[in-house]
Amino acid sequence: MTIELKINGRPRRFEIEPGDMLVDVLRNEGYVEVKKGCDTGSCGVCTVLMNDTPILSCSTLAVKADGQEIITVKGIEKEAAEFADFLTAEGADQCGFCAPGFALTVHSLIKENPSPNEEEIRHYLAGNLCRCSGYEGQLRAITKFVEAKNE
Amino acid sequence: MEISTYVRPHSLDEAYSLLADKKAFLIGGGAWSRMNSRKVDLAVDLSSLDLRFIKKNGTTIEIGAMTTARDLETSAELNETFGGLFQKAVAHIVGVQMRNLITVGGTVGGKFGFSDLNTVLLALNARVVLYKQGEVDFETYLTQRSEGPALIEKIVLNTENVSGAYEAVRISRTDFSILNVCAARTKDSWRVAVGARPGAARLSVKAAETLGSGKSPDADAAKKAGQEAAEELDFGSDLRGTKEYRTSVCRNLVKRAIQEVV
Numbered sequence: 001m002t003i004e005l006k007i008n009g010r011p012r013r014f015e016i017e018p019g020d021m022l023v024d025v026l027r028n029e030g031y032v033e034v035k036k037g038c039d040t041g042s043c044g045v046c047t048v049l050m051n052d053t054p055i056l057s058c059s060t061l062a063v064k065a066d067g068q069e070i071i072t073v074k075g076i077e078k079e080a081a082e083f084a085d086f087l088t089a090e091g092a093d094q095c096g097f098c099a100p101g102f103a104l105t106v107h108s109l110i111k112e113n114p115s116p117n118e119e120e121i122r123h124y125l126a127g128n129l130c131r132c133s134g135y136e137g138q139l140r141a142i143t144k145f146v147e148a149k150n151e
Numbered sequence: 152m153e154i155s156t157y158v159r160p161h162s163l164d165e166a167y168s169l170l171a172d173k174k175a176f177l178i179g180g181g182a183w184s185r186m187n188s189r190k191v192d193l194a195v196d197l198s199s200l201d202l203r204f205i206k207k208n209g210t211t212i213e214i215g216a217m218t219t220a221r222d223l224e225t226s227a228e229l230n231e232t233f234g235g236l237f238q239k240a241v242a243h244i245v246g247v248q249m250r251n252l253i254t255v256g257g258t259v260g261g262k263f264g265f266s267d268l269n270t271v272l273l274a275l276n277a278r279v280v281l282y283k284q285g286e287v288d289f290e291t292y293l294t295q296r297s298e299g300p301a302l303i304e305k306i307v308l309n310t311e312n313v314s315g316a317y318e319a320v321r322i323s324r325t326d327f328s329i330l331n332v333c334a335a336r337t338k339d340s341w342r343v344a345v346g347a348r349p350g351a352a353r354l355s356v357k358a359a360e361t362l363g364s365g366k367s368p369d370a371d372a373a374k375k376a377g378q379e380a381a382e383e384l385d386f387g388s389d390l391r392g393t394k395e396y397r398t399s400v401c402r403n404l405v406k407r408a409i410q411e412v413v
Contacts, residue, residue, distance in 0.1 A: 001157065018157035018194060021185055040186060042325075047248050056248045061181045063157050064198065105248070126325050127246010 003066035007031065008075035016062045022048070023057035026072070033073050033100055037129075044128035047101035048072050054108045056127075073100035076107050086145040092137030098130045106142055115150060118143070152187040152194075159196045163282045163302065169195045170300035177302070179257025180219065182249060197256065202304065205229060210311045216256025216303045220244055220268070223255070232310045233275075240271045240317045240333070245325050256303045262293055262351050265327040267319060269293065270346030273354060274315055274333035278307040293351055312338040316411035318404040319347075322391060329392040330400045332380075334408035339364045343376065343405055348386045348397060355380035358405060367413050370406075377406035 004013045007026075016025055023046045026034045034057055037045035041059040048057045049071035050064075073080050080103040087093040087102075102125070109116055109124040116124065121142050130138060157178075160166040169175050174192040178184075181196070202217040207228045214223070220241045223229060229237045244250050244267060258268050259279060269289075277289045282302040315335035319328040328347040335342045341362040346352035357379035362368050368376070386397040 018154035019152050019184070019191075041182065041245060041249055044246055044248060053251050054248045055251050056182075059182045059185055059249065059252055061154075061157075061178070061184050064181060064196070105246075108247075123242070124247055126243075127248050 001063065003063060005065045005067065006069040008071060014062075018061070018063055020062045021058055022060040022062045022065055022070075025062040026057060026070070031072050031074075035097055035100055037097070042127075042129070043098075043101075044105065045098050045101040047104045047128070049075075049104055049108065052108070052111070054105050071104070073103050076103065079103070079107060082148075083141075083145055086141040086148070087138065090137040090141040090144070092130075092133045092141045094132035098128060098132075102128050102130075102138065106145065109142075110146060110149060114146075116146060121146075152184045153190045154194045155190075155192045157194045157196065159199050161199050163200060163304065166195055166197060166200065167282050167300055167302050169193065170302055175300075177256075177260060179217065179254035179260065180252040182252040182257070183261075202256070204305075207232070207310070210309060212308045212310055214255050214306045214308070216254065216259075216305060218255045220250040220253040220255075220258070221247060223268070224250060233313070233315060236271060236315045236317055236333075237268075240267045240319075240331075243267075243319070243321065243324055255306060259292070259306065260301065260303055264350045265347050266352065267317075267328055267331055267346070270331045270344045270352040271315065271317055271333045272306060272308075273346075273352045274335040274342045274344035275308055275313060276335075276337075276342060280304045280307060290354060293353075309337075314412055316408045318408045318411070320400050320404065327391065330386075330397050330404060332401070332404040332408045334405065334412050336366070336412050341365075341376075341409075343380055343409070345380060345384055345401055345405070348384060349389045349391070350385070350387065353384055355383050355405070357383045362409065368409060370410065373406045373409040373413075374402075376409055377402040377404075380405045 035045040037043040046058040176191040178196040202215040204215040205226045206213045223237045273289045278286045279292045317333045319331035331346045333344045341359045343355045343358040344352045358376040361376045381398050381401040386394045388394045
């Protein structure tokens with residue numbers, strides 16, 4: 001079957017099987033910035049935005065994206081690069097595999113809640129796992145990134 | 152999940168007709184599709200039926216089948232009416248990305264044992280509105296097979312003189328509950344529901360009888376209700392907890408939930 005969607009602002013048309021998952025379709029079409037981690041809906045590395053809402057592309061049927069707008073981390077490239085500077089400054093980025101998912105989820109958090117407190121950050125980011133850093137550095141990075149955005 | 156044909160109907164009538172085919176499978180959020188090894192001839196997706204809503208109508212709140220767990224978490228109507236009960240019940244379902252996918256209809260229709268939401272809906276005596284079949288109370292829906300296609304349109308909740316509290320135990324913050332409990336008080340009665348036993352949520356009739364119509368049961372009554380629930384309900388073992396552990400936790404969570412309502 002055919003699906004038509006926008007990815008990072010560009011109209012695309014793909015032939016898919018109805019049971020295909022969005023992460024696989026995106027990666028097969030070259031959007032390899034969408035990472036594949038646990039593949040069971042637990043780790044958040046496959047996060048993309050669908051109509052500005054963060055979702056897990058490993059747990060979304062690709063057909064559900066038909067007619068929708070998808071944003072990968074490349075769609076927020078400038079903001080993601082700024083966020084990455086804060087991550088590295090706080091020693092919160094080691095292998096970097098979780099960073100695209102974190103950047104997109106932080107983007108959504110700030111959009112929903114421009115001045116989140118620590119508990120709100122922890123709660124919103126609970127679905128993004130990192131196996132390198134232990135989260136404290138990321139928490140500091142997000143807090144400072146939010147402060148910088150609000151200046 | 153292997154799907155042969157995928158359809159997104161544009162009316163409830165069309166969806167109902169498609170579901171009358173016994174090989175058809177209803178898709179809500181589709182969040183568990185990856186982990187489902189089922190082969191589906193016909194998948195019916197309800198995304199185009201305007202079933203995503205939370206509406207307050209006088210003394211009831213209606214929740215559409217395609218409303219997401221995140222919608223429940225952030226709904227001002229639900230949080231004002233039930234004092235954060237829904238927020239607390241769904242807040243630890245994986246992460247915000249998963250809660251943006253999971254739908255009320257998918258959770259209720261799945262009758263999942265691990266569900267946090269179904270425990271709350273059972274305690275609140277929710278009604279499930281099935282297209283062409285009318286309303287059925289939540290306990291009947293959970294425990295009986297429906298005749299004909301079960302196409303959930305919405306869930307209806309009474310809001311008059313209702314208050315409730317939710318408690319759960321988990322290994323880690325975003326994991327499934329090992330056990331969850333919701334205690335709810337109406338004007339003249341109590342309902343105590345226990346889920347993740349690990350089977351689907353069930354009511355403790357004895358706990359409710361112990362509490363009677365009491366508006367403010369004391370600590371002894373709450374403790375006794377917890378013991379009654381633990382003795383009355385069946386528990387099992389799985390990788391998250393043993394039957395004995397769940398039985399023990401049930402006593403305390405029921406007591407705690409009742410005291411929280413009071």
